[in-house]
Amino acid sequence: MNGLERRIDEAKECLDLPLDDAAIDRLRAGTLARAHRRERTRRTVVSVAAVLALGVGISTLRGWPSEAPRVATDERSGDATRPILPRATEVRVTRDGRVEVDGDATGVRTREATSRRVVLELRAGAARFEVAPHPERTVEVQAGEARITVLGTAFIVEHHEAAVRVEVVYGEVDLDCHGSSHLLRTGDQRDCANESADAPRSEGPRDGRAHESVLSSPRLERGERPSSRRRIETPTGAGDWRDLAAEGDFDGAYRAMQAPGARAVTDHPEELLKAADVARLSGHAAQAIGPLERILTQHARDPRAPLAAFTLGRLHLDELGNPRAAAEAFALARRLRSDGPLAQDALAREVEARSRAGEDRVAQRLAEEYVRTYPTGTRIRSVRRFGGLE
Amino acid sequence: MTAKVIPLPRSGSDRPAREPEPSAPGEKPRFDELFRRHAAYIGRLCVRLVGDPAEAEDIVQDTFVAAIRGAHTLEDLSGVRSWLTKIAVRECIRRMRLRRARRFIGLDSTDAKISMPGASPDQQALLKQLFAVLDRVPAKDRVCWGLRYLHGERIAAIAEYCNCSVATVKRRITSTQLTIEEALGT
Numbered sequence A: 001m002n003g004l005e006r007r008i009d010e011a012k013e014c015l016d017l018p019l020d021d022a023a024i025d026r027l028r029a030g031t032l033a034r035a036h037r038r039e040r041t042r043r044t045v046v047s048v049a050a051v052l053a054l055g056v057g058i059s060t061l062r063g064w065p066s067e068a069p070r071v072a073t074d075e076r077s078g079d080a081t082r083p084i085l086p087r088a089t090e091v092r093v094t095r096d097g098r099v100e101v102d103g104d105a106t107g108v109r110t111r112e113a114t115s116r117r118v119v120l121e122l123r124a125g126a127a128r129f130e131v132a133p134h135p136e137r138t139v140e141v142q143a144g145e146a147r148i149t150v151l152g153t154a155f156i157v158e159h160h161e162a163a164v165r166v167e168v169v170y171g172e173v174d175l176d177c178h179g180s181s182h183l184l185r186t187g188d189q190r191d192c193a194n195e196s197a198d199a200p201r202s203e204g205p206r207d208g209r210a211h212e213s214v215l216s217s218p219r220l221e222r223g224e225r226p227s228s229r230r231r232i233e234t235p236t237g238a239g240d241w242r243d244l245a246a247e248g249d250f251d252g253a254y255r256a257m258q259a260p261g262a263r264a265v266t267d268h269p270e271e272l273l274k275a276a277d278v279a280r281l282s283g284h285a286a287q288a289i290g291p292l293e294r295i296l297t298q299h300a301r302d303p304r305a306p307l308a309a310f311t312l313g314r315l316h317l318d319e320l321g322n323p324r325a326a327a328e329a330f331a332l333a334r335r336l337r338s339d340g341p342l343a344q345d346a347l348a349r350e351v352e353a354r355s356r357a358g359e360d361r362v363a364q365r366l367a368e369e370y371v372r373t374y375p376t377g378t379r380i381r382s383v384r385r386f387g388g389l390e
Numbered sequence B: 001m002t003a004k005v006i007p008l009p010r011s012g013s014d015r016p017a018r019e020p021e022p023s024a025p026g027e028k029p030r031f032d033e034l035f036r037r038h039a040a041y042i043g044r045l046c047v048r049l050v051g052d053p054a055e056a057e058d059i060v061q062d063t064f065v066a067a068i069r070g071a072h073t074l075e076d077l078s079g080v081r082s083w084l085t086k087i088a089v090r091e092c093i094r095r096m097r098l099r100r101a102r103r104f105i106g107l108d109s110t111d112a113k114i115s116m117p118g119a120s121p122d123q124q125a126l127l128k129q130l131f132a133v134l135d136r137v138p139a140k141d142r143v144c145w146g147l148r149y150l151h152g153e154r155i156a157a158i159a160e161y162c163n164c165s166v167a168t169v170k171r172r173i174t175s176t177q178l179t180i181e182e183a184l185g186t
Helices: A003-014 A021-054 A240-246 A250-258 A269-281 A285-298 A305-319 A323-336 A343-356 A360-373 A380-386 B031-050 B053-073 B077-104 B121-134 B139-149 B155-162 B166-184
Strands: A089-093 A099-102 A108-113 A117-122 A125-131 A138-143 A146-150 A154-159 A163-170 A173-177 A180-184 A189-193
Touching (some): A003 B121, A003 B139, A003 B166, A021 B031, A021 B053, A089 A117, A099 A108, A117 A125, A146 A154, A146 A163, A163 A173, A173 A189, A180 A189, A240 A269, A250 A269, A269 A285, A285 A305, A305 A323, A305 A343, A323 A343, A343 A360, A343 A380, A360 A380, B053 B077, B077 B139, B077 B155, B121 B139, B121 B166, B139 B155
Parallel strands (some): A089 A125, A117 A138
Antiparallel strands (some): A089 A099, A108 A117, A125 A154, A146 A173, A154 A163, A163 A189, A173 A180
């Protein structure tokens, strides 16, 4: 063995691809997604070839949708809402009632879209929903026997043959399962069976980790959830603003918070988050900054701190027009919990914020990180767009 | 009515999430089991052939996608790793050829990133130079050399993975070795 061979022999031991359990899970999910996509493409190609060979027009062939997607119209804006497609698709309901879709799939429909109510149906597959809060509009997602009423949040719904799984990324949803109501908060996950059979309840993993499940379709990217949720007991005889907020009357809650003699917002992360929500949802976005920043400065170790940072980022980006401040907030959300359920979204939104702030090189670098870390991420399209990777 | 909630089906056992339930003897392996047992090995193989970790991960996924589609052809269960290696090697060759073609017509002028955790600065420099040279070598020659000197495979096994004779493997390895020594010295 000559000198070069000896040096190569020593150096080759450093050529490695360390794959921990999380990376294996990610690659496994990516592999299944890729296999499904290619099978769908193969069927489409075969179908098109068959049509051309027969010399006939478009017909109902295997793998093609059996009916045209329905389109509903927003009464207030008059804009037609586009049909939305599932399979790890991202669905956004904007503040002005538009339903936007990132991605494609074939299992989600808009059943209703008015100024007061938006109803979406997930017939199959998986989709990530993000709903801009609006005090006068309810948003509901129907999937199988589950009815998810949105209270200003982002959540994931997977509709499988046996059950519908709902996981809340941030915010709150009310899940109606076979007539029983369940309030799910950030990090909560619940299954709703599609059959009326006795079965053990599933409240979420005991060890704080996401369920491993053998699914025929790929799961959306998710990370660890907080291992425990510390519930803060509000003082007895809590002031009216808290009650009004719990009832969804955010305008009333905001007025109550300002009223002379009102009980002050206590310095607990849960209450500070509520106060920020009241300010945001009553149209006083700038007033939400204080409580959120308080959480980050005084309660940075609290499990809710990443959510506070993320919410702050959204405020700055979506409502206050401060992309640079938003980018810092999203970056902080990731630093506080790099493996949490918000990390993927925080990175995606930081890409957008950096791009809007004119920091194109940073946006590109972060976009590359996103594509590398979450190859089947739900925001991959927008990340590629804002990161200049298209 | 009380809400009925059930966890989505797993493998039907209480096995911890990270360990796939093994197939019964003689049964075709489940995808999860196949993936967890062999993905790390295939990943290591690919990164030693192509260098770039992102590309290696991509090839791992393509390998197992091909495995899903071709699972019905797998008869000898004891040869699963060898079967997967052949698929991965084929995919590595395809991507190397594509990359060379893109470089030839000027569509790709960037150097591949190399995954070398724990390498000293000297080793990093050597590996970068080595892969820069390998980028100019025909893909089949490069793969034979890489399997031999970076992955430590026997000549007979390389012949099986590359679907060629032992003599051809030796010729390709020698040709690549000469190119490397001309570029980097001995």
